[in-house]
Amino acid sequence: MWEYAPAPESRDIANLKPNYRMFVDGKFVEGTGEPLKTINPATEEVLAEVSTASQSDVDTAVKAARKAYDRVWSKMPGSERAKYIYRIARQIQERGRELAVLESLDNGKPIKESRDVDVPTAAAHFFYHAGWADKLSYAGYGPDPKPLGVAGQVIPWNFPLLMAAWKIAPALACGNTVVLKPAETTPLTALVLADIIQQCDLPPGVVNIIPGAGDVGATLVEHGDVNKVAFTGSTEVGKIIQRQLAGTSKKLTLELGGKAANVVFDDAPLDQAVEGIVNGIFFNQGHVCCAGSRLLVQESIADELLEKLHARVSTLRVGDPLDKNTDVGAINSREQLTKIKELTESGEAEGAQRWTSSCPLPDKGFFFAPTVFSNVSQAMRIAREEIFGPVLSVLTFRTPEEAVAKANNTPYGLSAGVWTEKGSRILWMAQRMRAGVVWSNTFNRFDPTAPFGGYQESGFGREGGRTGLEAYLDV
């Protein structure tokens, strides 16, 4: 294994401020909720104090969004809305380094990921959707599809800026106004996005960003003047929101948890498959709803593949998220680290065989060494529950039919992977796996033109592509 000298990105680039305020009606204002301190999960130091929204702040934000919808945004020609959204895309690109470093500081993800995936994909989402704003009549929802009104959006901590982009861009393109609540542990990049939105001179109230904990999200989605709710997060909370919205006319889309099967056949290009498996589960510390957390390997190659996998995972560098050579950064919070530990302990207790990389871990911060469980059976918790961490469960199969049955043996259905050199088998598998995204001979690819979303308890509705516009149109 190569020795690498430290190559940390400068944290000055993040332009970190001691205080961040919520963004309502075009202005940064002090929230009247209890302020929260957001920490760097890699060091446990406080990064900044962030004001949060109280119930009345939520109401103020929704009122601002309603006023902006009624008076400005819903009346503006699509061609004009488009130019505002293009501006946002450009500014994200221009301030890309700042956003990437800030994201890694606040979230704990490696800088190479925030720099090469999160920020550019966020910009791409705005750029793509900007173009739709004056072309909605071509989207297949009738000659003049109408927006819904005020969208209440609640996003998770695993891709803070990217999820904000996935939510805000299509909402604005379709003519809605937005109140967005970022996650409690990762509010900073959303508030820099607010700064960008202010600099882009968007009319006040079109986008409002209100930090806070789950109760703020609950108040927002329940608000009587919200017409559309979009939530990305756990299946547990998704069900609560769906229940809350029962009997209302609010349109709902949910992007929830997953337990994706990543299926490797005996004819797969093994070295490529190993890279894909590693990317599938260790990308973003495994804090990915579509992570390939259940590896299904054809029995005849299981030993060989496991050996290669252990060797490759041993080379992953875990540590300082700002270091350009870091592969696996910090777990986002102590709470999440505790959950990962609890589930891995259950894996051992239930008889799975644990292998954990012997890589050095930093003394401070929340870190978890990449872990692979073999001899996993379908009934074990580590095969059924979403761990949302760098933990892979390996199961085996003999026939393609068995692979399909095992892949589909879950209430989730967000993503799946298949590795084989045989084209007809890829298509056969892709047709039978009940998941919203199937990556074949690749994993974890995202693009604004490609619809993303789940089957079954992984949620409903899609984000991206022409299909994704439906979530923000009255159709």
Next chain:
Amino acid sequence: MSDRISVAKTYKLYIGGAFPRSESGRSYPVTDAKGTFLANAAQGSRKDARDAVAAARKAFASWSGATAYNRGQVLYRVAEVLEGRREQFITEVAASEGVPLKKAQSLVDTAIDRWVWYAGWTDKITAVLGSSNPVAGPYFSFSTPEPTGVVAVLAPQQSSLLGLVSVIAPVIASGNTCVVITSQDRPLPAITLSEVLATSDVPGGVVNIITGRTAEIAPWLASHGDVNALDLTGAPESLRTELERSAAGTVKRVLRNKASEDFAQVPDLSRIRAYLETKTVWHPMGV
């Protein structure tokens, strides 16, 4: 005047391609709009609903896996067979809904035409709703609509045939299977429709029809773990919220349409879209 005694029909359930009585042994009297007795209908139970879900699940793999061309021909065949029994349906709809024969005629004709409309959609849904995605990288990415699975349908209470057809056809056109609770007080055209389905090459289990009390059976379908979507069209007003809440337990897709929908209008794609998933498939390009 003819003294012949006509053969009275027994109206039963339609589950998995068979016509069983309710396992509960219950039945309830059905009258015409003026209150004159027409027949006893089977009063379906929780167990009947569960059996129907099992039948629908069993039928899903082959129906969703059938070619779109095949499904189109099957739906068109339903229209053909329905056309042949047009007079019978006119009589039944007129009696059930208390409308003049001329009105009933128009309702039945529109119902037949609706099957033809949806039959034509089966092999166009993918082209119209799917896409090839121009992703920014060396990958081929495409998205196709797929059926969501088993759909529980609470059929409209008023429109006994046209409304019923308008809620069933879009479900099965894309490859879903369904369990339908008929109009509670106007169930007879639905049972006669099931005889049409049984003789139209619709595989057993694709459509399952249960007569009975909507409020009694619907909650079991709304909470059922093997039901993927719920159509609330014919739900009693007082139950709608509770059914939707219950459906959240397994993140069901819920169609909130009201029975006030005008079924005489030519539909749009929204009922087809309601029961579709989009699957996006990626593969690298290279040599």
